[in-house]
Amino acid sequence: MSWSVHSAKPYRLCIIHIFCLDKMAATMWTEIIENYVRGEQKEGVTSITAEITNGQQTVENFVDSMGTYLMSTETRIRAKGVELMSEVLTSLPRAFLNQQQIQVLIEFLCARLLDHHSITQHTLKGLLAMSSQSSFPPSSSVQVMTAIFKEVQVQTMLQVDRRTVYNIVVNLLRISLTELQGMGSEFVLGLLHAMDGEKDPRNLILLFNILPTVINNFKIDMFIEETFEVVACYYPVDFHPPPNDPYGISREKLALSLKTCLSSTPKFAQFCLPMVMEKLSSDLQTARLDSYQLLQACAPVYSQGDMMSYIEAIWSYCRKELMVGASVELDQEAVKTLGAVVKAVSTGIQSTSSGGGGDGDLNSFLRNILTECRQHLCEPDHRMIHPCSKLLVAVATASYPACIVVLKYSVPILLDQFHIFDQTRERMVLLDIIQRLLHSGHDHIKEADDWRAIHAHHLDTVVTTVLSTLAKDQGVPDLRKAGLGTLGELVQVPVLMDQSRLELVGQELTRILLEEANVDVRCECIKTVSCFASRHTEFVKSTILTTLWTTVQKGESGYQRIVVDMATIVTNTSDDLSRSLTSELMVEIAKTELNSEQHLVYLATLNTLTAHLSSTPSNLESLLSSVVHPLMKMVVSATLQSSVEAGNNPHCCGEVLVAMAEVFRTVVPKLDTSMGSKLCQCAVDVFLHGNLTSLELTNPNTSVPFSPLDPRAPVHQTQLVTVLQPIVCSLRRDIHMPSSKQLMSSLLHIAAHSRAWLASTWAAKGLAGVVNKHPAGSALDEVLVEAEVLVEAESLLGQAMSSGQEGPVKQQALMAWVLLTKALVMRSHPKATTFLTTLLRLLEDAELGAQVPQTLGMLLEDMGDVLSEGLHADVKIMYKQRVFLQALPFVMALFNKDDLQTRAITALCHLLPSIPRPVLLAELPPIIPRLVQSLRVTDPRPTLPILDILESLLEETLPSLVDQADTLLPTLLELSAYQASMKVRIASLKCVGAITSFPHHLVYPHQETVVRSLAPRLDDKKRLVRQEAGKARTKWILLQQDTKG
């Protein structure tokens, strides 16, 4: 059947025939449709869709009632009719229509494409709606595409309508790729024709995303060049999104998707590579950047032969890029590109010895570049050796054949130069390059023969040459560092390290670790020893590590440093070495005759080792039995002695206990549920119930029972709470805590009443940790009530108590209260608000009020030893916001009381730094005037934190701060001359500098004043202030230049 463009009758016949019209329903919508078509009412669509979707009416009825309009002889009315129909179809749910309905509708819509051009856009929308339906019959896709390609002049339409076409293509490619493939070249040509000349970035992104599918799934051999031209005309992308672009399309996004298109098939190579070469010679940095990135993407896809024929050109562009060194980013991209290209052309080449085929090309290329570089490699004092070496390293890293050629050629040259140049600087440059080249070799070169060839006639001397740079009386620390770096690579080369050289290197490294004073050199030496140890573990263990450990045991000066270095070496090397050092350390820690300072050093090192070991779950069991339990046993047995003996025992020293607790805190959070429960049961048995059997101990001293959590226990027992805290507070949240109520209650009493500072602090932290994780319920509530009675009523607010003597007790109570509050607000416990309010009321307290602002900071800070997420604490999101919002009114109220303003400022200083940025920005406007005002107080020293916050805020150019610029600037300039504190001067000068990021029209009027008032600051008596003044002043001076330029 053929359709004539303006005769409407056949459509009607078709529809009537297929949908079996129901005359009754057809009249139902007459009014709505009439209104819509006249352009009066748009709401009709919703009601029609609603009735169709809920089943009251059918699509068939709807189409039928549209009949008169779709048949109208007036183009405008037909257009309106199709528009309404498309809108209704679009708003139907995706799985609403069945195949048959869709087929009929497509038939109709495709026919409409022949109609007047003003109707086309609406028809396309209808087709898009159809292609989005989930039961779209794949067989119809060919029909749709053919109709569109034949009848629609895509590029003459508006952006939105072009987009509709592309979206239809996207949908159809997804649903029916196979069917479309049947269209063959017709589809490809149609699409190319449709998109040819597209300019809108939104559409282009869409097109670039579908093109790789088309290119890879259709036969495009006949139109490779056309396809390429259609895509490549956008290269390199030149697009600047308008300010406030709502579509979020950036140049980078476009460039990326274009890159994917161009690199999607090797067939593009013959056209793409010449184009890239042309762009690489461009003066535009972005064009070169895009070209490098495109080459990196193309190299693995395009054929080896294609890449090979351009490799010389690519090399010369990369070389030029690095030699000029216009930007770091370009340098990096050029180096990456060279690597990618060399890697691509080397695939399949196993060795360079055979001279056949592509290998020969690669070889001659490599020979060429090496000859070019030779001159530069021989001038280590000149600049060009640096870009040269970067290029060579990139080539060497790329593939085995390239690596072997480059290293064989350049390493001997560099070693020769090392002997010719005896200046430190040049030698450092040479060593550095040798190191990087050798490093690139470790991935590729496995054969001993290859290594022998690389070191050629230097085989016997290279190690000693490098060792000579390490001699004590030789050169500067930087040379020794460079020497150690190179040595680190050499020790991994198997052929170089025979027994005698092993010994030589071992001795030298040991000497450096024992004697070297420069921190950087030691650091490098540790890296070298670690490399050494990974290859020759047994040797390093029996020589270097043994010597070091003997020195440590002697306790000579510097042993602290050495033991730390040892820990770094063993953790870098292997778990076995770490375990053996751990057990050595445990032996030392068990010795009570060592002083507490030695204990602290060993425990800190032990902590490093356990941190490393515990990161592997399989090590945890052994850590528990070899570290945690023995340590616990040590401290408990020490407290079983009489208090006199205990006083001399380092295991009873508070600092040692804290250091042990640190070790526990490292291991315990990583325990799984079963290990955790066992440990927890054991700890509660021992410390709460005084049951020593699980530690295999008995109390020899029956007169003093072992019950550390009893408030009446002697101090040296009570302070064991320090080591209990990390165990009960760091476990997973799902581990059940036995006797938890009794535990919390005991901790509460120690926290509030113990006279020992150590015990009360750690008890308070322990309590907070347990409360935070304890399941909600009566046990927890009772403890909280007890706490309120004990702490709030008796100690804090009980004004009746005499103040003088009870001062410390009150502070302890305050601390316990703060930690409890923190535990509660973090988990959003219902009681949290009450606790926090009590704390906030104390802001006005005469005695404790001055300390409350600091404690507000504690509420928000992340603590390392308790209540942190790493220790499995229950932290609800936005808890900081809640605390801040609750505290703010109390703090702001203080500003209204004359004598409490400083306290209010201190509170803000502690609150603001921990508040998340978005909340801060939202809450800031009312606070800012107060902050600015606070800067004008007589002694600005306490406001230092405010200046720091201000500086970071100024850089963000908040509107509320920008408004204050006129008041802020004079205040800051005044502060920059504040003689009593250089820190205030520096901080305010930083702020002055940061203000330059404000909108130009606001700051520019101040330029002259600021530049003039900063001039005297350049003559400040403090150097650091002068530096800052110089920086700020330069920023203000450059301000003027921006507008002129």
Place this chain on the structure above:
Amino acid sequence: MSGREELDNVNPTIHGKLGERHILPTEEDDDVADAIDTREVFDLIRNINDPEHPLTLEELNVVQQAEVEVDDPGNVVKVTFTPTIPHCSMATLIGLAIRVKLIRSLPSRFKVDINIKPGTHVSENAVNKQLADKERVAAALENNHLLEVVNQCLTQRD
């Protein structure tokens, strides 16, 4: 940099850089006055960028700490710089950049002398004269294009 293709000195020798100045305890003491010394002045100029290489004047040995003289009480700063090659066309520009940097960062009480190291440049006298002439310096800075080039040299690279 318009002359990218034809650099005066294509492959210059490069030299080491000083580390950051260590902050001494006295420098953090509010009551001690720190005198302006050669290192401080050198720190101001050593990071000026060379107009034609991605390197600083310090790395090219154009300026050296030993070539900076400071007389804090006498209010005099003398800087002698060494162009990388005797016919370096950038010598005036480098001198100008050093002068502008020092004008902006030193207290105004100082008299600043910038000179080319004797015997290191073919038109040494002409350049010295140009750099010492206040009016010619001021006039140069009125030239926006020149000022932009100078500012580029003075902008710290990251």
